[in-house]
Amino acid sequence: MFWAALLPAPQLSESQRLEALRGFALWCLQFTPRTSLVDPAAVSAAVVMELEASVRLFGGKRKLVERVKVEALDIGVAQLGWAPTSLAAVAIARTGQSNGFAKPLEALLDALPIEVLAPVAAHAATLSRLGCQTLGQVRALPRGGLSRRFDKELLGALDQAYGLRPEVHAWVQLPDSFSAKLELMSRVELAPALLFGARRLLMQMCAWLSARRAGVTAYTLKWCHDAMRAKTAGDGGEITIRTAAPSRSIEHLSRLLAEHLAKVELPAPVGDLELVADEVRAHEESSHSLLPDAREDGESLALVLERIAARLRPERVLRPVVTEDHRPEWMCHWQPAPEPHPRQLARCVEHPQPTFIFPNPLRLASRENGPLYQGPLQLLAGPHRVEYGWWDRVGDRPGDPGSKDHPDAGSTRHVARDYWVALSEHAGVLWIFQTRLANEESAWFLHGIFA
Numbered sequence: 475m476f477w478a479a480l481l482p483a484p485q486l487s488e489s490q491r492l493e494a495l496r497g498f499a500l501w502c503l504q505f506t507p508r509t510s511l512v513d514p515a516a517v518s519a520a521v522v523m524e525l526e527a528s529v530r531l532f533g534g535k536r537k538l539v540e541r542v543k544v545e546a547l548d549i550g551v552a553q554l555g556w557a558p559t560s561l562a563a564v565a566i567a568r569t570g571q572s573n574g575f576a577k578p579l580e581a582l583l584d585a586l587p588i589e590v591l592a593p594v595a596a597h598a599a600t601l602s603r604l605g606c607q608t609l610g611q612v613r614a615l616p617r618g619g620l621s622r623r624f625d626k627e628l629l630g631a632l633d634q635a636y637g638l639r640p641e642v643h644a645w646v647q648l649p650d651s652f653s654a655k656l657e658l659m660s661r662v663e664l665a666p667a668l669l670f671g672a673r674r675l676l677m678q679m680c681a682w683l684s685a686r687r688a689g690v691t692a693y694t695l696k697w698c699h700d701a702m703r704a705k706t707a708g709d710g711g712e713i714t715i716r717t718a719a720p721s722r723s724i725e726h727l728s729r730l731l732a733e734h735l736a737k738v739e740l741p742a743p744v745g746d747l748e749l750v751a752d753e754v755r756a757h758e759e760s761s762h763s764l765l766p767d768a769r770e771d772g773e774s775l776a777l778v779l780e781r782i783a784a785r786l787r788p789e790r791v792l793r794p795v796v797t798e799d800h801r802p803e804w805m806c807h808w809q810p811a812p813e814p815h816p817r818q819l820a821r822c823v824e825h826p827q828p829t830f831i832f833p834n835p836l837r838l839a840s841r842e843n844g845p846l847y848q849g850p851l852q853l854l855a856g857p858h859r860v861e862y863g864w865w866d867r868v869g870d871r872p873g874d875p876g877s878k879d880h881p882d883a884g885s886t887r888h889v890a891r892d893y894w895v896a897l898s899e900h901a902g903v904l905w906i907f908q909t910r911l912a913n914e915e916s917a918w919f920l921h922g923i924f925a
Contacts, residue, residue, distance in 0.1 A: 475558050475559065476525045476526040476529065476535065476556070476558070477523070477524055477556065477557055477558065477559060477562070477563040478523050478525055478542060478555070478563060479520045479521070479522045479554070479555045479556075479564040479566070479567045480520060480521045480522075480546060481519075481520050481551065481553040481554075481555075481564075481567050481568065482494040482495060482519070482550065482552055483552040484552070487657075489657070491517075493656070494550060495514060495519055496654070497549060497550075497675075498521040498551065499511065499521050499646045500649075500654070500678045501545075501677060501678050501681040502523040502646075503646065503682065504680075504682075504684040505523060505528050505532070505538075505542070506523050506525055506527065506528045507645065507648070508524040508527075508643075508645060509521065509645060510560070510645055510646060511646065512560065513564075513592045518592075522564060522643070524560070525538060539556065548673065548674065549678065550674060553567045553568070553570065553572075554567060555568075555572050556572060557574025557575070557579065557582075558574065558579055558637055559579070559634060559635055559641060560634075560641055560643065561591060561634050561635035562574055562635045564590070565586055565590035565591055566582070566586070568589075569586055569587070579636065579637060580636060583610070583635060584609055584613070585609075586608060586609050587607060587608055588601055588606060588607065588608065588612060590609070591632070591635060592631070593625075593627040593630070593631035594609065594631060594632065596628075597624055597628060609632065609635075612632065648685050648686065649682070652682045652683075652749075652754075653750045653751075654675050654748070655748045656671050656674060656746070656749075657745065657746050658671050658744065658747065661700050661743035662745075663743045663744075664740065665735045665738035665740050666732065666736055668735055668744060669728065669731060669735055671747050672731060672747055672749065673724070673728050675748075675749035676724055676727050676731070677724055678749075679722075679727075679749055679751055680727070683754070683757070684722055686754070687756065688720065688756055688757050689717075689719070689754070689755055690717065690727070690751050690752075690754055690755075691717050691720055691753040691754075692715065692717070692752040693714070693715055693727070694714045694752055695712065695715070695747065695748075695749055696710060696712040696747070696748040696749075696750070697710050697740075697744040697747050697748075698710040698744065698745060698747075698748075699740075699741070699742040699743065699744060699745070700743040700744070700745045701745075703741075703743070704742060706741070707741040707742035708741065708742075710746075713735070713738060714752065715727070715731055716788075717730065718776050718779065718793075718811055720755040720756070720757050722757060726777055729781060730780055730781065730784060733781055733784035734784055779793060780811060782811075783810065783811045788810040789810055791810065791811040792808040792810060793809065793810075794808055795809050802921060802922070827905075828904075828922030828924050829922070829923065829924055829925035830922055830923045831905075831922040832920065832921055832922065835907070835919035835921045837917060837919050837920075838920055840917070840918050843916075845896065845906055847898055847901060847906075848899070848901050849899050849900060851896040851897065851904065851906065852896060852898075853894045853896050854894075854896060854897050854903075855894065855895040856893055856894030856895060857893060857908075858892070858894075859891070859910070860891050860893060861891075889909075890909065890911045891907040891908065891909060892907060892910055893905065893921075894906050894907065894908070895924075902923065903923070904920055904923055904924070905921050905923065906919060906921060907919055
């Protein structure tokens with residue numbers, strides 16, 4: 475088996491240590507669901523994870539070890555250990571070592587002091603009087619005498635650490651929602667400096683999202699002011715970050731948060747942080763290839779737009795969004811770039827679509843019920859009937875007239891049209907339609923131009 479043990483810093487307070495253990499466990503769930511706490515009430519508590527089944531998924535043991543080593547430092551892991559059993563990994567990490575595969579497991583553990591295993595350390599005073607200072611010396615004692623003189627946990631811990639007995643763990647369950655807190659080591663007076671602690675919380679959130687196969691579209695960073703603050707400063711503040719698409723990229727979310735924190739002024743020093751995932755959506759993979767996509771160094775357009783919107787304000791950066799509407803003038807609308815893209819059903823368009831569409835259709839003259847535009851028009855293809863919008867009333871959409879006295883207020887945008895592809899001798903290929911509503915006069919309109 476392949477186990478890893480993570481230890482928090484020993485100088486943390488009890489509340490800080492428990493919060494750190496919880497954060498470590500959430501972070502480990504991105505690698506394996508087999509994650510557990512060892513001696514959570516002890517000062518030397520640890521988080522263990524079984525990685526044997528995840529080795530191939532992460533590209534082999536060497537790549538997995540390197541990734542865990544690098545990312546574990548960023549989330550505040552003080553010591554990391556590897557071994558064939560979970561208790562052996564914890565014991566090795568508690569002595570400051572890391573590689574439990576350098577020697578045979580028995581030879582490695584025999585040289586360790588008895589304090590590295592909590593069930594054995596509980597009897598340290600008695601064992602020391604028997605001349606036992608290491609685990610090897612305890613194992614050399616007669617098993618019958620050990621079982622009669624000490625509790626069963628001592629022999630059980632030794633057998634499990636040496637791989638002689640199966641290990642039993644209470645696995646950490648993935649929570650349905652994410653919320654994590656962090657007590658800062660020192661008080662922070664500038665908002666951009668909060669990113670150092672917030673990044674640790676973001677790594678936990680991204681790991682939680684990875685385990686759920688999801689991405690976040692909105693998350694909130696909250697902070698609490700120091701107790702020795704002015705009364706006018708308040709208890710704290712918060713900032714909510716939104717993304718255009720579900721994301722669990724730590725670099726993307728960190729850069730976006732940094733842009734927003736650069737515009738925040740703290741009225742008092744900050745001592746505690748909290749990160750909450752507000753809106754979580756399923757993370758849909760866009761690749762349709764059997765091979766992994768090559769990652770490019772440059773940022774995607776969506777990430778660039780989000781960073782610009784964070785600097786200029788979201789309402790100043792707009793992007794077009796295709797909507798599920800058959801009326802050409804309402805097939806697309808503009809929304810702030812950071813807002814999530816609404817979920818849409820795929821629509822198959824079988825008829826020709828023009829390159830340019832007029833915001834307001836141009837009424838055409840007609841002769842003998844035939845349309846005219848710089849001369850008679852020749853109908854090439856059609857008709858394609860569009861009948862839609864009987865429920866769409868003026869005043870329901872952003873930008874509609876707000877006054878009830880407006881002449882268009884309350885009317886509907888119901889349309890019934892026959893679209894045609896027409897050829898003009900001078901203007902080229904056009905997109906025209908003829909109205910078909912019973913209460914309207916039949917007329918021809920120019921709505922688009924093919925380029």
